[in-house]
Amino acid sequence: MPIQDLRSIDSTTSLKADLCIVGSGPAGYAIARNLKDSGLDILLIESGGLDMNDETEALNAVEDVGTTITNARCRVLGGTTEAPHWGNRCISFDDIDYEERPWVPHSGWPIGHEAVAPYLEQASDYLGAGRQIAPRAKLAEGKDIASLPRLNEDKVRYIWWNFGRTEGRKPVRYNEVLKADSTGLNILIHATVSQIILTPSERAIESIEVSDAEGRRRTIRTRAVVLCAGGLENPRILLYSNKQKRNGIGNDHDQVGRYLMDHPRDKSMAVTFDPRQATTFWSLFGPFRYESGAGRRPFVRGFVLSPDYQRRHELLNCAAWPEEEMAHEDPLRAAVRLVRNRSSDRKADVGAILGNADYLARALHSSLVSRDPIRRKPEKIGLYVGSEQVPDPDSRVTLTDRLDRLSLPVPRTDWRINAREVESQIALSRHIAEECRRVHGLDARLADWVQDWKGNVDFLTDGCHPTATTKMSADPRSGVVDPDCQVHGVEGLYVAGSSTFPTAGHANPTLMIVALALRLAHHLRGKLAAA
Known part of the structure; x- marks a missing residue:
């Protein structure tokens, strides 16, 4: 290799690897790059090619029967980082996100912040964001940060997002990174996983079947597999891998595909300000630049509903970030x-x-x-508000009877939004308006739905962050993967990405995806290399 097209490999060539990583986006890239010096024979498998094309993207077809989800998947080297809207916001979860909360059914992670924390800085470096401005920090480095007026922190507090960027001030895109330097990596493109094959005991991985762009299928023998294909594709692969297990792999307790969550938000701004106050708005919310240790990197400031307020009023974690529309x-x-x-x-x-x-x-x-x-010069300035969701087992990914051109079942999504998501966003929006008027002297205006919600959810859209469809759990009856991200009861089969998150927090998921991927890479290094 290092980059080879499955279509060009002779049919008599035997394919094998110690570890197959399915998907070349942030999770797959992080694991492959971290393990390239491990002595393991690693194969990074990508369904798409070097560049995006309509024929490959057609394999992303989805049938929506619930609230429509933006189909933002990218079947191409680099995965989601090739999406036009890719902004590379980097922020970690709050401590409350890991907790089992009585007012949030099915909440609680089997691991805590301490399990993820050792990998956050390295994850930030992988994403080009450098040193993190942690959401739990009272002050952050950069101009005009320390002199902020004090908020009523019983209700809301400030929060910061880093942006991962190249030295050319563009979002880091792994397509460019892998094309420029794939040294030490074996990459197979135009290879779509069509079946996961277990040993006769059905308790360990034996091989995977992959299909090239023309539908020709090959088998790759392997000791371990990590699915890094995203919140919709990871459960889809497990569900259609049903030649040995009728209901799919990891689905003995009907958990694969359930708890589909995202970050619902208004399609416009929940809180707006007079554009003539743009200078004050920018001075408060940014974007700013700070010395990250990897060069000057941008960050913005926003608001988050305080954890104590969430507990007192049984609300969800939600945040608001600045946006503007140009005149x-x-x-x-x-x-x-x-x-x-x-x-x-x-x-x-x-x-x-x-x-x-x-x-x-x-x-x-x-x-x-x-x-x-x-x-x-802005036409409109304000804050978008987004929140986590209540994990709902009926919000899910299943399979249709319709097949794509590779004869693989097209997924069906039934994404559901509940009242508590809207109620939490309304509470945050109102407190932001109060604090901006009281502390910052900004003329805050609330969207109509914030002032008088009619009970509908059709004004909300997703954040392109599908989550929890192969959720992490200590008990196989309530999830798909264990705390090490291995599929319950299947040795050598792992899942990485936001599909393993039990709850979504308010945070953009990429930093957490990469941190958990690096944690998994550490586990695999010890387990596979030792064996």
């Missing part, structure tokens, strides 16, 4: 349209530049001199 007359946008000869009204664009010369000057200074985030 059409933003001078930078107008300049780009003119330079690229895409202006539909050259006179108006020239007028936008001349009439907003102060914005243009600040943008150029930020980009070329101070290398700070660019401040542009």
Whole structure:
């Protein structure tokens, strides 16, 4: 290898590996890169190719019967990091996220923060974010942080998100990383897992069957497999691997695919402010830059519902982060349209530049001199609010009778949103408005649904963070994988990614995905290398 197309491998060639990692996104990349010096023969398997194409992406088809989930999967080298919307926000879970909470059915992790903490900084480095601004820190490094007015922390508190970036200030994309340097890695592209094959006892992994883009199938003998294919694809693979176990692998207790969660949020901003207060808004929420140890990295500030308030009022963990919509007359946008000869009204664009010369000057200074985030002219400024969900066993991924072009069952999603998610977001939004008026002097305005919720959920969308469909549990009757992420009762079969999370917290999942993947890599290094 190191990068080889399954379609080009002779049918007589024997395929085998000590460890097969299925999926080349953040989890798969982290495990493969961490173990490349272990002496193990590792094969990183990707369903897609080097670049995205419509034919491969068609394999992501889903039948929605509940609330529609954004189909943001990417079948390509690098996985989700190739998605156009990939922002690479990095934040760890709060302590309350691991707890068993009486008001949140099926909550509680079989591990705690102390099990994940040793891997968070390394995970942050893998994602290009450097040193973390931890959500539990009272102060963070960077300008204008220490002088913040004090909030009523019985209700809300500040929180920070890092952004993983390259030195060129772009989100880290593993497609580029793997193409540039796959040294020490064996990568097989256009290889879709079509079946997991167990030993005759059905208690250990024996091999996997993979299909190339033309549907030709091959067998890879292996000692261990890690599924890193995402919150929808991981359960799908386990469910259609049913040649030996009729209900699928890991599904003896009908747990595979259940508890499908995401981060529901309003399609617009729950809290908005007067655009004329943009300077104050930016000074409070960012983005800022700080010295991360890996260069200057951006971060933003937002709000989170305090853990004590969650406990007192039996609410869910939720957070709010800043967003802005650019004005059409933003001078930078107008300049780009003119330079690229895409202006539909050259006179108006020239007028936008001349009439907003102060914005243009600040943008150029930020980009070329101070290398700070660019401040542009906004049409709308405010905060999005998103939350975790109550784990609902009826919110799930199952299989349809319809087959894709590789003769694999198309998944069905039944994503359900409950009242407590909306109630938690309403509480946070109202407290943010109160605190912004009281402490920051911002004229906060609440969305209609925050002021008068009618009981509907059709205004909510997902965050492209499918979670918990192969949840971690100490007891096989209540989950799919054990605390080491091995499928209950199946030696050598592991799952990595947000599908193992018992609850989702408010955090973007990628940092936690990579931290848990590195924890799994440590486990595999000891177990497989020793054997």
